[in-house]
Amino acid sequence: MKNLFNPDKRVTYFLLLLVMIIPLINPLGIAIKPSTNTLLAYDYVENLKPGSSMILFIDYGMGQSAELTPQVLASLKHYAAKGLKLFAATQVPEMATALTSYLDQTYKAANKEYGVDYVDLGYFAGAESAVGAMGDSIIDVFKADVYGTDLTKLPIFKDVTKLPDIDVMFAVTASGTIPFIRQANTKFGMPIIFSVNAVMGPANVPYVQSGQAVSVLVGSTGAAEYETLIGQPGTASAAMDAQSLAHLVIILLIVWGNIGYFMEKHAAKHE
Amino acid sequence: MNLIAGKIFSFLVLIALSVMTVLLIQRMRQSKEPVDIRRLAGLDALEEVVGRATETGRPIHYNPGIGSIESASTGARVLGGMEVLGWLSFQCARYDTRLITTHSSPSSYAIAREVVRNGYVQAGKPENFREESAQFLSSNQMAFAMGAVQIMQRENIASNVLIGSYGAECLLLAEAGNTLGAIQISGDTNAYQLPFLIVTCDYSLIAEELFAAGAVLSNNRDVYGSLIAQDYGKIIALVLLVVGSLMVTFGNKAIVQLLSW
Amino acid sequence: MKRTVPIIVSFIVGMGLMLDNFVKFAPLNTAAVSVRSWLVIIALFSIMVAALNLLLVHIPRIRKRSGTWTQSAVLITFMLLTIFTGVFMGTKNTIYATFYDGILNPGSTTVNSLLAFFIASAAVRTFKARSLESSLLLLTAILLMLSNVTIGSAISKYIPILGQWFTNVPNATAQRGLIITSSLAFVTISLRNILGLSTQWLGGKD
Numbered sequence: 001m002k003n004l005f006n007p008d009k010r011v012t013y014f015l016l017l018l019v020m021i022i023p024l025i026n027p028l029g030i031a032i033k034p035s036t037n038t039l040l041a042y043d044y045v046e047n048l049k050p051g052s053s054m055i056l057f058i059d060y061g062m063g064q065s066a067e068l069t070p071q072v073l074a075s076l077k078h079y080a081a082k083g084l085k086l087f088a089a090t091q092v093p094e095m096a097t098a099l100t101s102y103l104d105q106t107y108k109a110a111n112k113e114y115g116v117d118y119v120d121l122g123y124f125a126g127a128e129s130a131v132g133a134m135g136d137s138i139i140d141v142f143k144a145d146v147y148g149t150d151l152t153k154l155p156i157f158k159d160v161t162k163l164p165d166i167d168v169m170f171a172v173t174a175s176g177t178i179p180f181i182r183q184a185n186t187k188f189g190m191p192i193i194f195s196v197n198a199v200m201g202p203a204n205v206p207y208v209q210s211g212q213a214v215s216v217l218v219g220s221t222g223a224a225e226y227e228t229l230i231g232q233p234g235t236a237s238a239a240m241d242a243q244s245l246a247h248l249v250i251i252l253l254i255v256w257g258n259i260g261y262f263m264e265k266h267a268a269k270h271e
Numbered sequence: 272m273n274l275i276a277g278k279i280f281s282f283l284v285l286i287a288l289s290v291m292t293v294l295l296i297q298r299m300r301q302s303k304e305p306v307d308i309r310r311l312a313g314l315d316a317l318e319e320v321v322g323r324a325t326e327t328g329r330p331i332h333y334n335p336g337i338g339s340i341e342s343a344s345t346g347a348r349v350l351g352g353m354e355v356l357g358w359l360s361f362q363c364a365r366y367d368t369r370l371i372t373t374h375s376s377p378s379s380y381a382i383a384r385e386v387v388r389n390g391y392v393q394a395g396k397p398e399n400f401r402e403e404s405a406q407f408l409s410s411n412q413m414a415f416a417m418g419a420v421q422i423m424q425r426e427n428i429a430s431n432v433l434i435g436s437y438g439a440e441c442l443l444l445a446e447a448g449n450t451l452g453a454i455q456i457s458g459d460t461n462a463y464q465l466p467f468l469i470v471t472c473d474y475s476l477i478a479e480e481l482f483a484a485g486a487v488l489s490n491n492r493d494v495y496g497s498l499i500a501q502d503y504g505k506i507i508a509l510v511l512l513v514v515g516s517l518m519v520t521f522g523n524k525a526i527v528q529l530l531s532w
Numbered sequence: 533m534k535r536t537v538p539i540i541v542s543f544i545v546g547m548g549l550m551l552d553n554f555v556k557f558a559p560l561n562t563a564a565v566s567v568r569s570w571l572v573i574i575a576l577f578s579i580m581v582a583a584l585n586l587l588l589v590h591i592p593r594i595r596k597r598s599g600t601w602t603q604s605a606v607l608i609t610f611m612l613l614t615i616f617t618g619v620f621m622g623t624k625n626t627i628y629a630t631f632y633d634g635i636l637n638p639g640s641t642t643v644n645s646l647l648a649f650f651i652a653s654a655a656v657r658t659f660k661a662r663s664l665e666s667s668l669l670l671l672t673a674i675l676l677m678l679s680n681v682t683i684g685s686a687i688s689k690y691i692p693i694l695g696q697w698f699t700n701v702p703n704a705t706a707q708r709g710l711i712i713t714s715s716l717a718f719v720t721i722s723l724r725n726i727l728g729l730s731t732q733w734l735g736g737k738d
Contacts (some may be wrong), residue, residue, distance in 0.1 A: 008524075009653040016652055029683045036696060062637035063413050063439070063644035078643070094637060128343065128569040175438070176344055187279075198680070199439075203462040205704045206711065221680060244683035246648070251654045251674050261660045272557040282554040285719070292723050341571050347718040352723060377582035378575065384585075402589055411636060413643035425600065439647055446650040457623035460714040462707055467651065470658045478710050479717040485730075493729050497720040504716045530633075 005260020012253060016023035019249050030241055037208070038225040040215035041193045042078070044168075050083035052167040053160060057131070058090035058099055060174035064197060065098070068172050070236035071195040071223035075170060076106035078230050080117075085156055087138070087166065089121040091130070096123040100146060113238040123147030128179035134163045135187055164188040168214070170195070177204050177213065183214050195222065280532040288504055296496030297504075303455035306495045313456050313474035314487050317355070320430040320454055321362045329429035330369035333359060334419055334444060335383065336459070337412050339376035340437025347482075348460055349379050352435030353386050354460070354485030354494075359432065360390025364399060372405045373422060375415035379435075380407040416440035420447040427451060433468065434458035434481060445471035458484065538730035546726030586611060672698060 034042070054077070060068050079086055086107060090099050100120055107118040115118075121142045124130045125199040130209050133141050138162060139151045160166060163184060171180045184190040191214045196204060198219030217226065220243065223236035223241040274282055299306075324331045335352040338345025356372065365371040372387060374380035384405035391400040408418035420443060431448035433441060434457065441457070441464045448455045449471055457468035458476030469475045476484055479501065486494035490496065515526035545567060551557075552564035590604035610631065617628045661667040676682035679695020724730040 009713075012653050012656055013649045016649055018584070030686050032682050033685045033692070035692065051720070059562070061412070061640065063640040066641060094632065097633075129571075133565070178344060197439075197463075199463045199466075200697070202699055202703045203707050203710075205699055206708050209700070209704060218680075221682070240682045244681040244686075246652075247677045247681045248683060250652045250655055251677055253652070254659045254674070257656050257659070258661055272555060272560075274554055275556050278554050285550075285554075288716075288719055289723055293727065297730060315679040320534070341575060350730075351721060354730075369557050374582070377578035380582050380585065381578050402585065405585070406589055407585045408561055410579075410639060413640040414636070417643055421600075421603075428639045439644065442647055442654070443643070444651050446654060449654075460710070460717070462710050467654070470651075470652045478714050482721050494724070497729070500634070501713075501716050501720050504720075505713060508712050 005257055005263070015249055015253070016246055019245040020242040023245055024238065027238065027246075028241040030244055032224050032228045032237060032240055034229055035222070037215050038217060038222050038229065040208070041075075041217055042226065042229045044191070044193065044214050045075075045078055045082060045084070048082060048084060048167065050084075051085065053085045053087065053165070055087040055163070055166045055169050056089070057169065057171045057173070057180065058088075058095050059092060060093050060095070060172060060197075062098075063093055064174040065095075067197055067220050068174065068195060068223075069098075069102070070220060070234055071217055071226060072102055072172055073106060073234060074223055074226040074230060074232070074236070075100060075193075075195070075217075077110070077232055078226070079170075080107045080110040080112055081230070083117075085160075086118040087117065087121060087156070087160070089142070090123055091125075091127050093123050096146065115149070116156055119151075119154055119156050120146045121151075128183060131163075131179065131183040132187075135183060137162050143162055164190065164192070168193065172196075174212070176200075177207060177216070181207060181212050193217070217257040277531060278532055285452045288500065289301075291503060292497050292500040295500045296493045299492040299496035299499070306492070307478075307481065307489055308495070311476060311480055311483065311487065313458065313476045313480070314484055316454070316456055316474045317359070317432070317488070318362075320432060320456060321359070321366065323362075323454055324429040325366045325368045327429045330371050330426050330449070331359065331363060331432065332419075332423050332426070332428040332453075333370065333372045333432045333434075334490050335374065335376075335379050335435030336433070336437035337415065337440060338379070340378045340382060348436035349376070351481045351485060353382060353457070354433045355432070355477060355488060356383060357390060358488040360387040360404075360423040361394055364391040364394030364396050367396075367399070368413060369426075370404050370438070371422060371426060371428070373415070373419040374405065375410060375412065375440075377407060377410070377473050403419040412438055412440050413443075416443040423447050423451060423453075426528075430455050431455040432457075433472065434476065434484065437461060437464045437468070439464075442471065448472075529531055534730065539731065543726055543728060546722070548654070583611070583615075 017039075057073065076086070086103075088099055090096055090102060099122070102119060103120055108114070110119055122145065123140060126133070130141055130237045139157065142151060144150055145154065169180065169184050169190055169192045171177065171192055173180070174197050177194050177196065177200070180192055180194075185192055192212075193214045194204060195217040196219075200222070201216060201218035204213065206214045208216055217223070220236045220239055223234075227234045227237045275440070276473070290414060306383045311351045320331060333356055335349050335356070336345075340346045340349050360370055370387065372383050374383060387404045388397070388400045391397050406422070409415045423444075424447065428448065431444070431453045433444060433455065437459050441459070445455060445457065445468060455472040456474045456476070457472040458481040459465060459468060459479060465477060469477070482501075483498055485491075486498050511526065511530075515530075518524070518526050548560060549564055549567060552560055587608065590608050593599055593601045593604045594608065614628065614631050617625060617631075620733075621628065659666075659670045659671050659673060675691065676695050676698060678687065679692045684691040684695065721730070
């Protein structure tokens with residue numbers, strides 16, 4: 001009985017694998033309902049005037065790419081459709097090439113003009129210190145874009161020289177939201193929309209409640225909800241059924257384990 | 272020269288906290304009164320960790336996570352972990368127990384190497400220190416995790432101490448330790464990873480208990496002094512919270528304005 | 533002297549960087565910007581020391597053909613190849629890009645995906661209703677797991693509402709407590725190190 005209710009870990013792994021693969025091949029089509037946090041971020045962007053500026057920071061590595069990239073793509077598609085001027089940068093060296101690819105898939109695909117509607121600033125070293133330095137001058141931190149063009153020659157920098165000149169920040173981070181809050185919101189009152197891993201979601205709720213963040217988009221669920229709102233389902237939406245079933249299986253296994261625990265306890269009492 | 276607007280209150284609080292810390296440390300140095308600290312199960316288990324490893328002849332594995340000492344958000348946690356490592360290395364040197372430490376951050380490796388070596392020196396056995404006691408693996412989070420897991424499995428560790436600053440790799444490390452049947456103690460202030468550590472490890476030091484660990488293990492009265500200063504700081508924060516909440520509820524924003532002065 | 537000089541340097545630099553956050557004083561602010569950029573140089577030196585450790589640990593293993601020496605040989609080979617190609621051929625050349633984009637990145641993503649399985653096995657093992665507290669934890673965990681995925685709202689419209697309440701009220705309260713107390717602890721431990729009251733980092737007894 002002990003082994004029946006406490007199965008080998010490999011049984012758990014196999015069941016999980018099964019319930020994740022099947023919906024990817026044969027989707028169930030469970031409806032995706034946007035949550036409050038996603039609506040907050042979406043509505044905030046919807047209320048921005050066309051021509052408003054947005055700075056995107058990518059602060060995650062390839063390991064977290066599967067969870068966070070769908071959110072980046074969904075958000076960038078929304079920003080391109082709204083006509084927002086985008087400044088994009090990353091503080092993770094391995095994401096510089098990926099960032100260019102994301103911009104090609106979104107802004108370039110929407111026929112936006114490089115240097116006028118968006119700019120790829122590439123990788124910057126220094127993490128929080130560099131973000132702080134951008135508060136004085138973005139041009140001093142980067143000097144040139146990822147193609148080597150002098151930033152002062154790009155039309156997008158006509159009215160923007162430092163971070164406070166930009167209307168809103170979109171920070172996609174797997175390491176922490178506090179550096180961005182410290183350097184942008186606390187110093188300049190800059191509104192920040194965050195996209196974080198699912199594990200980071202609950203810990204960042206106080207910042208939304210205190211007004212230090214506009215919203216925190218959480219994991220691939222947040223990405224799927226955003227894709228639903230913009231009407232362009234993508235990889236996150238496709239993964240939702242698999243994620244739902246995986247959670248259900250884990251819950252059922254936990255309940256199964258508890259049934260075994262109580263049966264053992266009952267049997268021990270009567271011995 | 273002038274103070275930056277919006278940070279004046281924070282600056283005054285910092286000065287007050289610093290003065291209080293120094294005064295309390297001085298007081299603890301001069302006083303002989305015993306210090307009463309709430310017992311932490313995780314710290315009591317550290318002796319069990321060393322004992323089990325010594326009896327079974329298997330090594331202890333320590334890892335401070337991927338945080339670096341020079342980072343604002345992870346530095347203090349890594350330093351807190353180093354205080355535990357200092358005690359651990361001394362005990363391992365005393366009982367001739369093998370200690371393996373693995374590192375992802377080059378800066379934490381450099382300091383950990385010195386801390387471990389010093390433990391052997393203090394135990395009077397400097398010749399027993401080996402380079403394998405402090406190993407740098409990789410700056411890449413997952414490559415580091417897999418390297419550490421491989422070392423844990425190859426060495427068949429008896430105990431796993433994970434106190435420091437962790438990211439997603441903590442779950443990999445802790446599950447690997449659990450599969451080996453190792454006794455595991457963890458500690459981190461990172462709210463993102465604490466749930467994983469609590470679920471997978473036998474004992475966990477939650478948030479500031481990590482910093483209290485240094486005080487308890489070293490029995491250093493200076494550190495006790497700073498712990499007491501922390502407690503006073505918490506009381507002041509609590510008073511401000513309660514008073515501020517009540518005042519704002521009744522429409523008075525004086526505390527809010529003071530905090531943003 | 534060996535311990536006094538580092539303590540004095542850490543005091544001056546630590547106090548300077550701390551004051552830079554609060555005081556507008558051009559010489560201090562300019563110096564702080566420079567010092568922060570020097571951190572990158574210090575980090576590079578520590579990478580060199582770390583790389584040296586890798587060689588010191590693995591090369592003897594390869595020479596003695598002991599333990600998992602073949603894996604050590606692979607590690608050292610790839611380490612030296614990556615350094616060589618990156619330094620002399622640039623980071624955009626095909627070989628370097630293959631190591632990075634073809635081996636390291638897919639490997640990282642794959643290992644990251646293991647987390648899903650590990651948390652499942654850990655949760656199944658740990659979540660047992662042994663006491664009142666663990667039962668409450670178990671029920672809350674189940675509710676939140678359902679509310680964070682689409683199937684929760686498909687089962688009942690109240691699941692996301694309850695889940696949101698748990699996240700915004702009890703969770704936010706506890707997180708604030710953690711943030712405040714951890715921040716206070718950060719300040720005191722940093723002060724201890726800046727003021728030279730704690731010298732573990734020097735490798736000495738406090």
